[in-house]
Amino acid sequence: MSINPQELRYSKEHEWLSSAEDGISTVGITSHAADALGDVVFVQLPEVGDTVSAGESCGELESTKSVSDLYSPVDGEVTEVNEDVVTDPSLVNSAPFEGGWLFRVRVTGEPEDLLSADEYTAFSGN
Amino acid sequence: MTTAPAAPRRTALDAVHRALGATMTDFAGWDMPLRYGSERDEHNAVRGTAGLFDLSHMGEITVTGPQAGEALDFALVGHLSALAVGRARYTMICTADGGILDDLIVYRLGEAEFMIVANASNAQVVLDAVTDRAKDFDAEVRDDRDGYALIAVQGPQSPAILKSLTDADLDGLKYYAGLPGTVAGVPALIARTGYTGEDGFELFVSPADAEALWQALTEAGQPYGLVPCGLSCRDTLRLEAGMPLYGHELTTALTPFDAGLGRVVKFDKPGDFIGRQALEQAAVQAEATPPRKLVGLVAEGRRVPRAGYPVTVEGGRVIGEVTSGAPSPTLGKPIAIAYVDAPHAAPGTPGVSVDIRGSHEPYQVVALPFYKRQR
Numbered sequence: 135m136s137i138n139p140q141e142l143r144y145s146k147e148h149e150w151l152s153s154a155e156d157g158i159s160t161v162g163i164t165s166h167a168a169d170a171l172g173d174v175v176f177v178q179l180p181e182v183g184d185t186v187s188a189g190e191s192c193g194e195l196e197s198t199k200s201v202s203d204l205y206s207p208v209d210g211e212v213t214e215v216n217e218d219v220v221t222d223p224s225l226v227n228s229a230p231f232e233g234g235w236l237f238r239v240r241v242t243g244e245p246e247d248l249l250s251a252d253e254y255t256a257f258s259g260n
Numbered sequence: 261m262t263t264a265p266a267a268p269r270r271t272a273l274d275a276v277h278r279a280l281g282a283t284m285t286d287f288a289g290w291d292m293p294l295r296y297g298s299e300r301d302e303h304n305a306v307r308g309t310a311g312l313f314d315l316s317h318m319g320e321i322t323v324t325g326p327q328a329g330e331a332l333d334f335a336l337v338g339h340l341s342a343l344a345v346g347r348a349r350y351t352m353i354c355t356a357d358g359g360i361l362d363d364l365i366v367y368r369l370g371e372a373e374f375m376i377v378a379n380a381s382n383a384q385v386v387l388d389a390v391t392d393r394a395k396d397f398d399a400e401v402r403d404d405r406d407g408y409a410l411i412a413v414q415g416p417q418s419p420a421i422l423k424s425l426t427d428a429d430l431d432g433l434k435y436y437a438g439l440p441g442t443v444a445g446v447p448a449l450i451a452r453t454g455y456t457g458e459d460g461f462e463l464f465v466s467p468a469d470a471e472a473l474w475q476a477l478t479e480a481g482q483p484y485g486l487v488p489c490g491l492s493c494r495d496t497l498r499l500e501a502g503m504p505l506y507g508h509e510l511t512t513a514l515t516p517f518d519a520g521l522g523r524v525v526k527f528d529k530p531g532d533f534i535g536r537q538a539l540e541q542a543a544v545q546a547e548a549t550p551p552r553k554l555v556g557l558v559a560e561g562r563r564v565p566r567a568g569y570p571v572t573v574e575g576g577r578v579i580g581e582v583t584s585g586a587p588s589p590t591l592g593k594p595i596a597i598a599y600v601d602a603p604h605a606a607p608g609t610p611g612v613s614v615d616i617r618g619s620h621e622p623y624q625v626v627a628l629p630f631y632k633r634q635r
Binding site for chain 2: 169170172173175176178196198199200201227
């Protein structure tokens with residue numbers, strides 16, 4: 135059984151995207167990505183009101199061993215960021231699909247290559 | 261023409277790591293455990309209780325014969341022939357022009373037997389250099405990389421854990437000493453050494469015995485809070501303890517004097533040694549014009565400095581470079597080791613920043629180490 139929730143969609147940069155409610159979707163990184171990073175110690179998120187573009191860097195995730203860009207899976211405008219994860223970056227590791235969400239975005243455009251849960255599981259290997 | 265990269269080597273404990281669900285990483289051609297779970301938890305276990313490491317990638321070289329000590333005096337910068345049997349020494353091997361080829365621990369196992377432990381990444385270079393340098397001595401150099409697995413138990417509970425598995429006189433075993441013994445029925449060279457800043461032991465055993473010893477240590481350590489630990493926390497542990505890592509703080513472009521470790525060069529030993537002339541000049545030069553100094557940096561913010569990031573002062577002028585950096589679990593802040601120009605090396609020097617991908621983050625200059633255990 136997959137650890138990747140069926141109701142989400144996924145980018146090949148290992149972000150997840152929730153279905154839009156009132157045009158707004160939530161974005162986070164997958165459990166696979168969090169495991170690959172190791173303990174996340176610092177999260178830099180976009181700011182509310184920022185315009186983000188699919189596949190472009192909009193923040194950073196630092197772990198013990200490395201720093202990685204955070205990519206937006208869609209085009210849109212940031213409506214909310216998760217201040218809890220800024221205060222406690224370990225939420226990305228402990229609850230990547232829940233309390234470790236990163237930001238919410240009013241979606242204006244979607245790339246065609248977002249993956250379903252099953253496709254992402256096959257792509258990432260778990 | 262292209263050549264396929266060689267398949268990574270696996271240690272005798274490979275199946276154990278996989279069964280534990282370790283995240284593996286390629287390290288100097290070896291497939292090694294990076295971490296088993298949270299690297300921060302592993303780090304804190306070594307500081308607070310104990311951790312168990314597979315270090316079988318380290319390169320063992322045995323030197324035997326009537327002139328083994330003299331051969332090492334010639335090949336290395338230390339005075340190894342003066343080392344007492346059963347003791348160990350931190351030393352270096354340098355090129356003829358004084359550059360550091362590797363940093364080493366040498367154990368004297370007998371009157372005419374020494375074991376060199378080299379970094380995995382340099383093991384072949386060290387083996388070749390020592391073999392070449394020993395050729396005019398009555399000494400034999402043997403590649404023992406396949407002869408040993410190396411398991412380390414590190415942390416304040418490590419003596420109690422090991423005592424439950426051996427009759428060896430651990431209380432009489434000083435820091436940087438080693439004695440042959442039996443641990444959990446397995447013949448082992450028991451050394452009181454490590455790379456974590458904690459009390460601890462390194463056990464050199466036959467690869468055939470590695471798995472049995474690992475399991476025995478795991479069981480004996482369980483009531484003491486022993487956890488398996490990967491190379492990721494080994495790096496943050498040594499960084500907090502201010503210990504250099506080859507390829508970061510030490511390179512062939514630097515002499516031991518450049519690295520602030522001139523004390524390992526023993527000019528007063530008898531006979532010549534490789535690098536003597538260049539190192540004598542380096543010592544004089546270091547005295548006259550102080551080179552860049554290795555310092556500690558502690559973050560005021562939360563962004564983590566990485567190797568290669570520039571150290572700057574006001575106006576963005578570069579005064580040094582980070583060689584190692586990581587979030588410190590013990591301090592709860594990012595820390596770094598950096599080479600900086602001597603005028604900016606004093607603890608408390610104001611206005612020092614690290615250029616973290618274009619953003620100049622304020623850092624405090626401190627003396628190394630960041631962490632020293634209470635004895």
